[in-house]
Amino acid sequence: xxxxxxxxxxxxxAWDCRVCGEPWPCALAKVELADQYRSFPHGLSVLLASYLIxxxxxxxxxxxxxxxxxxxxxxxxxxxPGLAAWPAGRERPSYIAPQQEWELLMTVTHENDPAxxxxxxxxxxxxxxxxxxxxxxxALSAVPRHLFAPHEKDxxxxxxxxxxxxxxxxxxxxESSVVSAPHIQAIMLxxxxxxxxxxxxxxxxxxxxxxxxxxxxxxxxxxxxxxxDPGVVQRAKDCLxxxxxxxxxVVQADAEHGVAEHAxxxxxxxxxxxxxxxxxxxEQLTDSGRIVVPLRFAGITRLIAFDRTGQNxxxxxxxxxxxxxxxxxxxxxxxxxxxxxxxGLRLESQQKHDFDVALLREALHTPAVELWAGTAFAMxxxxxxxxxxxxxxxxxMMHAAQKAVDDGVVDPAVRHGIPAxxxxxxxxxxxxxxxxxxxxxxxxxxxxxxxxxxxxxxxLLTLIQDWGTDHLRRGAANxxxxxxxxxxxxxxxxxxxxxxxxxxxxxx
Numbered sequence: 001x002x003x004x005x006x007x008x009x010x011x012x013x014a015w016d017c018r019v020c021g022e023p024w025p026c027a028l029a030k031v032e033l034a035d036q037y038r039s040f041p042h043g044l045s046v047l048l049a050s051y052l053i054x055x056x057x058x059x060x061x062x063x064x065x066x067x068x069x070x071x072x073x074x075x076x077x078x079x080x081p082g083l084a085a086w087p088a089g090r091e092r093p094s095y096i097a098p099q100q101e102w103e104l105l106m107t108v109t110h111e112n113d114p115a116x117x118x119x120x121x122x123x124x125x126x127x128x129x130x131x132x133x134x135x136x137x138x139a140l141s142a143v144p145r146h147l148f149a150p151h152e153k154d155x156x157x158x159x160x161x162x163x164x165x166x167x168x169x170x171x172x173x174x175e176s177s178v179v180s181a182p183h184i185q186a187i188m189l190x191x192x193x194x195x196x197x198x199x200x201x202x203x204x205x206x207x208x209x210x211x212x213x214x215x216x217x218x219x220x221x222x223x224x225x226x227x228x229d230p231g232v233v234q235r236a237k238d239c240l241x242x243x244x245x246x247x248x249x250v251v252q253a254d255a256e257h258g259v260a261e262h263a264x265x266x267x268x269x270x271x272x273x274x275x276x277x278x279x280x281x282x283e284q285l286t287d288s289g290r291i292v293v294p295l296r297f298a299g300i301t302r303l304i305a306f307d308r309t310g311q312n313x314x315x316x317x318x319x320x321x322x323x324x325x326x327x328x329x330x331x332x333x334x335x336x337x338x339x340x341x342x343x344g345l346r347l348e349s350q351q352k353h354d355f356d357v358a359l360l361r362e363a364l365h366t367p368a369v370e371l372w373a374g375t376a377f378a379m380x381x382x383x384x385x386x387x388x389x390x391x392x393x394x395x396x397m398m399h400a401a402q403k404a405v406d407d408g409v410v411d412p413a414v415r416h417g418i419p420a421x422x423x424x425x426x427x428x429x430x431x432x433x434x435x436x437x438x439x440x441x442x443x444x445x446x447x448x449x450x451x452x453x454x455x456x457x458x459x460l461l462t463l464i465q466d467w468g469t470d471h472l473r474r475g476a477a478n479x480x481x482x483x484x485x486x487x488x489x490x491x492x493x494x495x496x497x498x499x500x501x502x503x504x505x506x507x508x
Contacts, residue, residue: 007144007147007243007244008028008029008032009029010024010025011024012054012058013058013059019242019244020241025048030077045075048074052074052075056070114146117159118141124161125140125182125183130161130186131186131190133189133190135194135216136186136216139189139213139216140182140186143243144243145159145208147239147242147243149165149179152165159182161182162181162182162183163181163182164180164181165179179208179209180206180209180271185212188209188292188303189216192305193305194217194267195216195266196216196218197218198217199217199222199224199265200217200221200267201226201263201265201284202223202269202270203227203271203272204227204255204270204271204326205226205227205236205250205271207225207235207250209225210223210240210245210250211245213269214247223247223249224249225249225250226253226255227251227255228253228254228328229327230252233251233252254327254328254329254330256280256330258281258283258284264289266286267290267291267292268284268290268291268293270294272324272325272326273294273324274294274295274296274326275297275331275332276330276498277293277313277483277498277501278330278499278500279500290306290316291306291308291313292304292305296325296334297348298388298389298395299347299388299397300388302319302320302385303318303319303320304317304479306479312480312482313483315477318479334347334348335347335348337355337357340361340364342400342401343399343401344398345396345422346398348496352393353394353396353422358425359450359451360450362425363426363450363453364409364410366449366453368447368448369449369454369457370445370447370448371445371446371448371458372433372444373443373445373446373461374465375438375467376438376440376444377440377442377443377444377445378438378440379472383430383444386463386467386477386507387419387421387430387460387464388494389477389493389494391463395419395421396420396422397418397419398410398414398420399414399416399417410429414429421456421459422456423456424450424452425451425452426448426450426453426455427448428446428447428457428460429446430464431445431446431447433445444464446461448460475507475508477506477507478507479503481503481504482501482504486502488504491504493505
């Protein structure tokens with residue numbers, strides 16, 4: 001007989017559902033159990049009969065004795081026409097579409113068991129080196145991720161470490177909200193260092209991550225999750241209730257202003273791409289608090305764990321990350337300078353430049369100058385951060401469509417975005433070639449185009465050589481955020497002036 005897979009369980013001795021509080025089996029329990037046991041109806045009868053016996057024993061001790069409708073309540077519904085159909089007069093949760101009653105919980109088989117898939121997911125995250133904390137592993141093992149993806153039919157996809165789910169789209173087809181992939185959530189929770197009893201604010205709500213945080217803070221802590229989209233908020237509420245996490249506070253608001261009513265917070269976990277760190281987040285953060293945020297700067301995003309150090313925020317760790325952009329008052333658009341239909345340069349909105357777009361367009365079709373650094377090509381994401389924060393105002397992100405790669409106009413590396421040094425009508429970007437001299441198997445180099453290709457190429461080559469000899473695997477960037485009003489008169493090195501403060505990055 002299958003082990004029942006539903007969070008809607010009867011709470012003894014009253015036999016009310018522990019999730020929705022209705023007499024058990026409640027409507028959702030009937031739907032989920034009927035679906036699971038569809039190919040084994042005898043097993044469902046045996047299961048419910050065992051519960052009925054327990055209920056009779058519980059109620060026999062009561063002065064009033066067992067209710068007269070116990071058989072009808074526990075057993076007879078399984079034989080009725082329209083088995084476990086959604087009850088008339090009951091409001092259907094927004095995440096359940098009509099005719100979807102039988103799909104509330106995917107059919108569980110020996111090969112398709114959510115508990116086994118959760119175990120495999122956690123094992124995979126460990127093998128990838130993304131999971132080292134036992135509390136985070138326990139949370140990922142406990143929370144039924146599939147209950148937060150009611151429209152997904154494939155359980156193996158739901159528990160795939162790289163799969164994002166339940167995308168909500170803008171009118172142009174871009175994503176405004178998703179349930180993030182497990183590997184991203186594991187990384188963020190490891191960086192956050194959440195402990196039992198903490199108060200945590202999650203910005204950007206899909207429900208699943210809030211449930212994971214609720215497991216980490218335990219019954220003595222509190223989780224608040226906020227989103228600007230009313231549909232996302234309702235879905236989060238529905239899914240959290242269905243999974244048994246009603247104690248999470250779900251708020252619809254513009255997260256640019258935080259959620260003051262539940263402050264202060266020991267941790268603020270931001271699950272949307274943010275261009276800045278609003279003063280409200282700092283005001284609502286404890287003196288020893290931490291903010292984990294995918295921060296956008298210089299055309300890239302880095303997932304950064306900032307610890308409060310007095311008035312400022314100092315990064316304790318950072319990683320690569322990509323997230324849907326923040327909406328509302330915190331939204332910022334970047335400038336895209338189109339060189340051709342297939343190639344563009346992405347700049348921060350306040351970044352100054354002196355590009356000659358017409359000359360750059362011509363330069364693309366001139367013979368390339370290739371130069372080689374004599375240093376290893378390794379850790380390209382960290383190299384990109386180094387280039388963008390040490391290369392001066394002419395260093396921007398270059399992006400290209402697949403057609404430009406297929407036509408041989410640019411190297412394949414440009415397809416997903418790469419730092420490029422642009423001077424007037426000339427530009428250069430890094431490339432690589434196979435070289436067994438280096439443990440990485442590749443040597444770093446530069447490809448340059450334009451009338452000053454040699455000069456611009458050598459400038460970028462020097463930067464790459466500095467990285468390879470002085471910084472590769474020798475330490476990370478020093479990242480500090482200074483809120484507006486901070487004394488930054490002694491700051492040297494790269495900085496980005498934002499609405500609410502200044503982001504400074506230096507390399508030692």
